[in-house]
Amino acid sequence: EAQVTQNPRYLITVTGKKLTVTCSQNMNHEYMSWYRQDPGLGLRQIYYSMNVEVTDKGDVPEGYKVSRKEKRNFPLILESPSPNQTSLYFCASRPGRHNSPLHFGNGTRLTVT
């Protein structure tokens, strides 16, 4: 089944404790992206990757890191999480051609206390 898999689904952590949210897709998509969803703000792009070893900032990249060492994986790293990063996070992927539909994972709900 074609899918984007995120782990974990729920995560509660404390300020400053480094964490990684994993994302994997099995559709051989070139493009992958991370979004955060907050009430009333919709989905805001954090980082995206056009292909292996090619990443770029989205609209809200502060406090986040990403890497794309393999085509299928695109982990999101929070080196020193803060309470304002409490949010619902989504990974998405699509083929490389412009304006292709995004395929989203089921989300990771992160709480930073």
Next chain:
Amino acid sequence: GENVEQHPSTLSVQEGDSAVIKCTYSDSASNYFPWYKQELGKGPQLIIDIRSNVGEKKDQRIAVTLNKTAKHFSLHITETQPEDSAVYFCAATPSAAGNKLTFGGGTRVLVKP
């Protein structure tokens, strides 16, 4: 950059009635306008999209209209059913920034039986 505003933020309709969600965008260069549906506990899923060379597109009970002059586009759902209850997001992207899809704030639709 692009800015997308979406209204209303919540919408309650009686089963069988129509629902309309409206979005405006700021960048006149935007040329791709997808709509996503997010069910509880899941990631958003594309339901319909429209490109700037088309004024209207229909898919069964769902239709999208685009007015490029006024820079707004709308989602129309006819004969609503309880399974249409979800959060809906509009989005826009300019061709020059095809890697950055800007989302509206979302509309929570509740269809009452």
